Amino acid sequence: xxxxxxxRARTVHGTSVSPGLAIGPVHVVRAAPDAVPHWSVPEDEVxxxxxxxxxAVVAAGDELQRRQRLVASQSxxxxxxxxxxxxxxxxxxxxxxxxxxxxxxxxxxxESAVQHFIQRLERTFRPLEGNSVRSYSADLSDPWREVLQxxxxxxxxxxxxxxxxxxxxxxxxxxxxTSVARERLLGIVAEAGGRFSHAAVLARAFGVPCVVGLPGxxxxxxxxxxxxxxxxxxxxxxxxNDEQVSDFHERKSRLDxxxxxxxxxxxxxxxxxxxxxxxxxxxxxxxxxxDIFDVAHTDGIGLCRTEFxxxxxxxxxxxxxxxxxxxxxxxRMAPRPVTLxxxxxxxxxxxxxxxxxxxxxxxxxxxxxxxxxxxQDLLRVQIRAALRAGVGRDMRLxxxxxxxxEEVLATHKIFDGVRGALLEQGWEVDSxxxxxIMIEVPSVLLCLDELLAHVDFVSVGTNDLVQYLLAVDRDNxxxxxxxxxxxxxxxxxxxxIAKAARNAGKPCSVCGDxxxxxxxxxxxxxxxxDSVSVAPYFxxxxxxxxxxxxxxxxxxLADDVLAQSTVEGVKRVLSxxxxxxxx
Ligand code: PEP
Ligand code: MG
Numbered sequence: 363x364x365x366x367x368x369x370r371a372r373t374v375h376g377t378s379v380s381p382g383l384a385i386g387p388v389h390v391v392r393a394a395p396d397a398v399p400h401w402s403v404p405e406d407e408v409x410x411x412x413x414x415x416x417x418a419v420v421a422a423g424d425e426l427q428r429r430q431r432l433v434a435s436q437s438x439x440x441x442x443x444x445x446x447x448x449x450x451x452x453x454x455x456x457x458x459x460x461x462x463x464x465x466x467x468x469x470x471x472x473e474s475a476v477q478h479f480i481q482r483l484e485r486t487f488r489p490l491e492g493n494s495v496r497s498y499s500a501d502l503s504d505p506w507r508e509v510l511q512x513x514x515x516x517x518x519x520x521x522x523x524x525x526x527x528x529x530x531x532x533x534x535x536x537x538x539x540t541s542v543a544r545e546r547l548l549g550i551v552a553e554a555g556g557r558f559s560h561a562a563v564l565a566r567a568f569g570v571p572c573v574v575g576l577p578g579x580x581x582x583x584x585x586x587x588x589x590x591x592x593x594x595x596x597x598x599x600x601x602x603n604d605e606q607v608s609d610f611h612e613r614k615s616r617l618d619x620x621x622x623x624x625x626x627x628x629x630x631x632x633x634x635x636x637x638x639x640x641x642x643x644x645x646x647x648x649x650x651x652x653d654i655f656d657v658a659h660t661d662g663i664g665l666c667r668t669e670f671x672x673x674x675x676x677x678x679x680x681x682x683x684x685x686x687x688x689x690x691x692x693x694r695m696a697p698r699p700v701t702l703x704x705x706x707x708x709x710x711x712x713x714x715x716x717x718x719x720x721x722x723x724x725x726x727x728x729x730x731x732x733x734x735x736x737x738q739d740l741l742r743v744q745i746r747a748a749l750r751a752g753v754g755r756d757m758r759l760x761x762x763x764x765x766x767x768e769e770v771l772a773t774h775k776i777f778d779g780v781r782g783a784l785l786e787q788g789w790e791v792d793s794x795x796x797x798x799i800m801i802e803v804p805s806v807l808l809c810l811d812e813l814l815a816h817v818d819f820v821s822v823g824t825n826d827l828v829q830y831l832l833a834v835d836r837d838n839x840x841x842x843x844x845x846x847x848x849x850x851x852x853x854x855x856x857x858x859i860a861k862a863a864r865n866a867g868k869p870c871s872v873c874g875d876x877x878x879x880x881x882x883x884x885x886x887x888x889x890x891x892d893s894v895s896v897a898p899y900f901x902x903x904x905x906x907x908x909x910x911x912x913x914x915x916x917x918x919l920a921d922d923v924l925a926q927s928t929v930e931g932v933k934r935v936l937s938x939x940x941x942x943x944x945x
Pocket of ligand 2: 762
């Protein structure tokens with residue numbers, strides 16, 4: 363029998379989208395009515411149904427505009443942008459025509475026709491069964507759910523009082539995240555929704571703890587029930603008892619006090635007691651991330667996931683649009699370095715306007731650099747924009763999902779061609795933009811020396827490296843227990859990479875999520891990494907941890923970890939340093 367993804371324990375575990383602790387009453391948001399009425403429509407009433415549909419589309423557009431204004435006033439234009447995209451989706455006349463055709467052809471009511479349309483959208487954009495894909499189809503169908511609500515006169519937000527709440531929903535969507543005012547939002551839990559959805563980006567930008575991947579959760583909730591949510595651990599306690607509540611409050615006040623204290627020290631470099639420095643950079647996914655960290659506290663951007671900038675738009679951004687986006691990032695960070703990763707779509711990350719194939723094994727499929735090398739015009743436009751934006755700035759380019767030297771050589775050729783064309787057209791272009799590769803695919807480990815000879819730096823994408831090294835799909839809840847970044851094979855691979863990079867005289871960094879853990883960051887320093895790049899929330903803890911140890915301690919830790927042959931062993935060694943850091 364297959365394992366149940368979630369047992370009926372009082373503590374349930376899911377996927378962390380956004381860290382932090384929250385405790386409070388739950389408000390279950392029903393993003394769509396439970397039952398959509400269905401009836402047949404006589405020929406002479408078809409016109410009426412179409413009128414009802416059109417009126418509902420207008421009403422839904424108004425509601426989205428209202429939300430756009432609300433979010434813009436509460437958290438800025440960038441956060442509100444998703445609602446503009448949703449309004450554009452609703453303005454697509456071919457979609458409205460499609461629903462009208464269903465009403466006419468099948469002689470059914472408008473609600474039913476809209477529901478069919480939503481189902482069709484979800485089928486089209488659900489070539490995978492993963493949570494994150496479900497969240498993309500949700501992004502596309504959300505505006506149409508709004509139409510359904512308007513037709514059925516459902517009031518969407520409306521929680522009973524105006525106190526603070528933890529929102530719970532079937533799917534994490536931007537509507538869910540913004541269904542109560544930001545100052546009332548304690549946290550969010552959802553049965554489904556990947557950490558790569560727009561909604562997840564919003565949750566992180568709002569800085570509220572958020573956990574997804576909790577199948578069956580809603581059945582177990584009642585409006586107002588108390589939840590204790592640990593966003594970092596991805597756990598949710600249902601109806602905590604008095605003792606758990608007071609423990610939780612205690613943990614939370616300790617966490618708040620600690621974070622306030624660390625934030626004050628974050629301007630200091632991450633320098634060990636004996637003077638070695640680990641540069642701590644941040645990963646960004648949106649320009650709005652600038653609201654959640656202090657540029658002066660970072661050593662730069664180690665990973666700009668450009669695909670998320672693409673996702674914030676209704677179609678591929680033009681060269682000039684990309685130029686402006688990249689320039690903004692580079693200018694905000696100057697003189698600090700900015701590492702732009704070329705488009706990393708496919709697998710679990712999709713663009714609503716770019717249909718990728720249905721694949722049996724998407725993680726092993728058409729993704730990252732493979733897409734860029736096939737759709738070379740996409741890559742060319744991106745590199746043109748980046749090279750134009752990078753003039754006079756410390757910009758680096760990073761290639762995702764590299765599996766072979768041939769791919770790197772082919773990419774260099776494209777970059778050289780783009781550079782040559784720009785120069786010919788009279789653009790100014792820096793001649794020495796460093797190009798690096800993500801180390802995510804195990805084949806790279808076996809060809810590392812040759813690859814290092816052809817790149818300027820490497821950055822280890824442990825999120826993917828772990829999945830490929832251990833053959834565990836990072837989005838598959840059935841095997842999530844086996845997804846173990848602290849597997850000895852991972853640690854040994856990390857050591858091998860650092861050693862090879864050092865021998866080649868090339869900088870190496872880790873930009874996958876495992877570097878978010880301060881004990882791991884210290885281990886990475888000990889293994890010989892120059893830098894880590896982490897989500898901004900984790901930067902203060904990491905800098906603090908590095909400042910507390912000596913390089914000798916970090917090296918000793920790395921040696922001890924490398925001597926372990928089990929996950930348990932690695933964890934035990936790391937927990938010692940963790941205790942020391944918290945002492
Ligand atoms: C990684 O794989 O570790 C990484 C940083 O890339 P992403 O999480 O965007 O796949
Ligand atoms: Mg990756």
